[in-house]
Amino acid sequence: xxxxxDVGYNAPSTSDGDLVRATIQGDRRAFDVLVRRHQRLASQVxxxxxxxxxxxxxIAQEAFCRxxxxxKSLTQPQRFGGWLLRIVSNQALNFRRGRALRQTxxxxxxxxxxxxxxxxxxxPDKRAQGPDEVLAGREMADRIGEVLAGLPEKQRLSLVLFSxxxxxxxxxxxxxxxxxxxxxxxxxxxxxKLKQELKEYL
Amino acid sequence: MKxxxxxxxxxxxxxxxxxxxxxxxxxxxxxxDPALAEQFRQLQAxxxxxxxxxxxxxxxxWELQRESIHSKLERHTLLAxxxxxxxxxxxxxxxxxxxxxxxxxxxxxxLHLVWPAGRTGSIHVVYVQPAxxxxxxxxxxxxxxAETTGRPQVRYSEAGKVPDLKxxxxxxxxxxxxxxMISGGSDAPSAASTLDLD
Numbered sequence: 442x443x444x445x446x447d448v449g450y451n452a453p454s455t456s457d458g459d460l461v462r463a464t465i466q467g468d469r470r471a472f473d474v475l476v477r478r479h480q481r482l483a484s485q486v487x488x489x490x491x492x493x494x495x496x497x498x499x500i501a502q503e504a505f506c507r508x509x510x511x512x513k514s515l516t517q518p519q520r521f522g523g524w525l526l527r528i529v530s531n532q533a534l535n536f537r538r539g540r541a542l543r544q545t546x547x548x549x550x551x552x553x554x555x556x557x558x559x560x561x562x563x564x565p566d567k568r569a570q571g572p573d574e575v576l577a578g579r580e581m582a583d584r585i586g587e588v589l590a591g592l593p594e595k596q597r598l599s600l601v602l603f604s605x606x607x608x609x610x611x612x613x614x615x616x617x618x619x620x621x622x623x624x625x626x627x628x629x630x631x632x633x634k635l636k637q638e639l640k641e642y643l
Numbered sequence: 644m645k646x647x648x649x650x651x652x653x654x655x656x657x658x659x660x661x662x663x664x665x666x667x668x669x670x671x672x673x674x675x676d677p678a679l680a681e682q683f684r685q686l687q688a689x690x691x692x693x694x695x696x697x698x699x700x701x702x703x704x705w706e707l708q709r710e711s712i713h714s715k716l717e718r719h720t721l722l723a724x725x726x727x728x729x730x731x732x733x734x735x736x737x738x739x740x741x742x743x744x745x746x747x748x749x750x751x752x753x754l755h756l757v758w759p760a761g762r763t764g765s766i767h768v769v770y771v772q773p774a775x776x777x778x779x780x781x782x783x784x785x786x787x788x789a790e791t792t793g794r795p796q797v798r799y800s801e802a803g804k805v806p807d808l809k810x811x812x813x814x815x816x817x818x819x820x821x822x823x824m825i826s827g828g829s830d831a832p833s834a835a836s837t838l839d840l841d
Contacts, residue, residue: 469716476712480705488701498703505712506719582696604690605697629654636685642692643685 450474461518476505479522483529489601490533492586500536504529523616537590581642588638592631599627653683
């Protein structure tokens with residue numbers, strides 16, 4: 442491929458649909474452009490759901506690899522962005538479940554341990570953190586992550602993209618392939634659930 | 644207005660989605676209803692927290708992330724088994740042939756089981772108007788193997804009423820099963836008919 446074509450791929454006017462089609466036809470550079478275009482939002486969404494950068498980075502990478510291998514199954518190539526976010530969301534949830542499981546096993550391991558240092562490092566006890574504001578804020582953030590993980594996918598993504606990433610409702614509607622009214626409703630439903638679950642912090 | 648609709652309105656007010664008149668009306672309502680005002684305050688607090696969290700950016704080296712994705716995809720491509728298109732086509736053709744053969748074998752086996760060896764005749768479906776039953780008697784079964792084209796012998800039990808019997812099985816003299824339909828209803832066909840299935 443010539444340099445000019447490369448520039449063409451990078452042009453904002455080149456649609457995601459064109460890039461997906463070029464990737465399917467074997468042009469890896471087209472996929473690199475898709476990665477460049479979507480990596481920040483994908484990583485940010487993962488970050489909102491898992492709460493730390495390293496895991497978010499890993500989840501975004503895995504999501505792109507998964508998207509690459511499943512690209513032919515994408516029936517509407519122009520919808521790549523929303524499709525990728527759904528993959529990210531699922532990967533993040535799987536990660537959270539795995540993490541919870543790992544913590545459970547660690548807790549079981551700690552049952553007979555006499556090493557308090559190890560216990561402290563492996564599983565910090567949130568209740569022992571005291572009323573310090575920073576810690577309380579962190580605890581609330583963790584709780585928000587937990588509640589978000591339990592929401593239906595469209596509620597979760599609508600709220601993250603609207604209230605945290607500050608994307609316009611119209612853009613979210615296009616990404617998630619739903620109406621703007623549906624986005625409003627999903628945001629409302631997600632807030633309602635969060636409000637119920639976080640009452641003690643509000 | 645239902646409580647849920649009111650909550651939705653509060654959410655809309657928070658997002659600036661209500662027009663001036665609706666917003667004013669809702670604010671007036673909150674001024675008179677402390678519980679409603681508290682709900683709105685909680686929504687504002689929640690949204691502020693979400694906005695604060697949204698302000699935190701993942702600390703990721705984007706260039707490094709792209710390189711990692713690129714390497715993973717390279718590895719994936721290198722490790723993926725290379726397939727000769729000709730072999731793929733041949734494999735697909737073989738699979739289709741095998742599937743067709745399996746269907747054919749299943750069909751032959753089914754016919755063999757359902758259709759005893761040497762059978763060359765027909766399965767007959769016979770519609771028969773049963774003989775008038777004595778009052779307060781019930782048709783219970785075909786008493787003896789029926790001729791495939793003949794009328795079956797039926798008997799009636801001593802108790803009960805004549806049922807609206809729809810079906811019964813019978814066998815012809817060669818032991819082949821035929822499917823006999825008998826109706827005690829008034830709309831039953833009076834003439835016997837035969838359906839050849841082969």
